[in-house]
Amino acid sequence: MTLRYLMTAAAVLLGACATPTAPEAEPNMPEWRLVIHGGAGVITRDGMSPEMEAAYTAALETALEAGADVLRSGGSALDAVEAAVIPMEDDPLFNAGYGAVMTASQEHELDASIMDGRERNAGAVAGVKRVRNPVKAARAVMERSEHVMFSGDGADTFAEGQGLDMVDNSYFYTERRQNALERVLKNRQRTAEDRHGTVGAVAIDKDGNLAAATTTGGMTAKAAGRVGDSPLIGAATYAExxxxxxxxxxxxxxxxxxxxxxxxxxxxxxxxxxIEQASETALGEVAELGGDGGVIVIGADGTFAFVFNSEGMYRGVVDPSGARTAIYGDD
Known part of the structure; x- marks a missing residue:
């Protein structure tokens, strides 16, 4: 696989496509910035209706505004990334929280992680079944325990003990995901869409602090107990x-x-x-092994990049100059 697409800060804000080369520095860095993704995969214009494209665009804009509202008021990057991913956990368009994919045993097992760049504090949960918003549980682990990760029933019990909103596992169910599960179990083969849909956010606040969060339902028809990269600090999430x-x-x-x-x-x-060079190298290693996907990155100077080796990635950026979203590789 080859690197399909790279968009730099200047290219996003001007609406132009960039080639995979290091960009010139942005002349006037904003005082804050938030970047989000809603998953990468085989996402093409031919495969999406105008109505669905509009729905995804609106959902991305909602997530951007939730995080931007925190940063505009002088809030922290940590608060912003949590605020940005919660609307995506609540939106069945994405594979995180409500509308997450189903395991082979017809349940939902959710993973999430969050990291604060100030002291590299981090928290994560894996395989939770009853936490409405897994990112909140990940943050609770970081701030209210001596640990970095809880998994399974222990993670659910911890979250409940912290007073988080708990739901029955059926809350996450959607007919779309049930149909996908039945197709995978019948065909014994996953499409790229069945492996993707993770959501995430990275941010820099007015004080230069960085933070990141990632949350997912995993892959369709995964084996019970399977844990992917999303809750693993250093695999899907990192901030320093x-x-x-x-x-x-x-x-x-x-x-x-x-x-x-x-x-x-x-x-x-x-x-x-x-950040572009480093991202290209890391995703190049993923491609050499046979995998695909993408990353969103913010540097210490506020520059940012979307880099992915799939057909597309749901993504967006917002700072004091405004917001922009994109979906396809040639946006």
Whole structure:
């Protein structure tokens, strides 16, 4: 596989496509910025109706506004990334929270992680079945326990003990995901869409603090207990002040093996690469192993990039100059 698309900060704001080369520095960096994704995969104009495209665009705009509202009022990057992903966890268009894909045993097992770049504090949950918003549980783990990750029943019990909103597992059910499960079980084969749909956000606030969050329902018809990259710090999520913040989406097994998020930040920190160069390298390793997907990244200077080796990625960016969303590889 080859790197299909790279969009730099300047290209996004001007509405132009960029080639996979390092861009010139943005002349006037904004005081804050938020970048989101809603999953990467085989996303083409031919395969999407105008109505569905409009629905995804509106959902991305809602998520951007939720996070931007935090940053405009002087809030933290950490609060912003949590605020941005919650609407996507609540929207059945995405594979996170309500509308998440189903396991082979016809249940929903959700994963999420969050990381604060200030002191590299992090929290995660894996395989939760009753937490309405898994990202809230991940943050509770980070701030209200001595640990970084809880899984399974223990994660649900912890979240309930923290007073988070709990639901029956059937809350996450949608007919769309039931149909997808039946198709995969019948054909014994997953499409790219069945492996993707993770949502995430990265942000930089007015104080230069970085944060990242990632949340997912995993892959359709996954084995019970399977854990992908989304709750793993360093695989799908990483943030370190002065370096970068990353949220990834794609075929999790490959992102785990490469350690995509930490690889990107380490290449920026230790090799002096730009966020674009580091992202290209990490996703190149994923592609060599046979995987695909994408990342969103914000650097310590506020520059950002979308990099993916799939047909498209639901994505958006907002800062004081305005907001923009995109879906396809040639947007």
């Amino acid at each position: 002040n002065g370096v970068c913040a990353v949220s990834a989406t794609g075929h999790g097994e490959y992102f785990i093996r490469v350690g995509v998020a930490k690889t990107i930040c380490d290449r920026v920190k230790l090799a002096g690469e730009t």
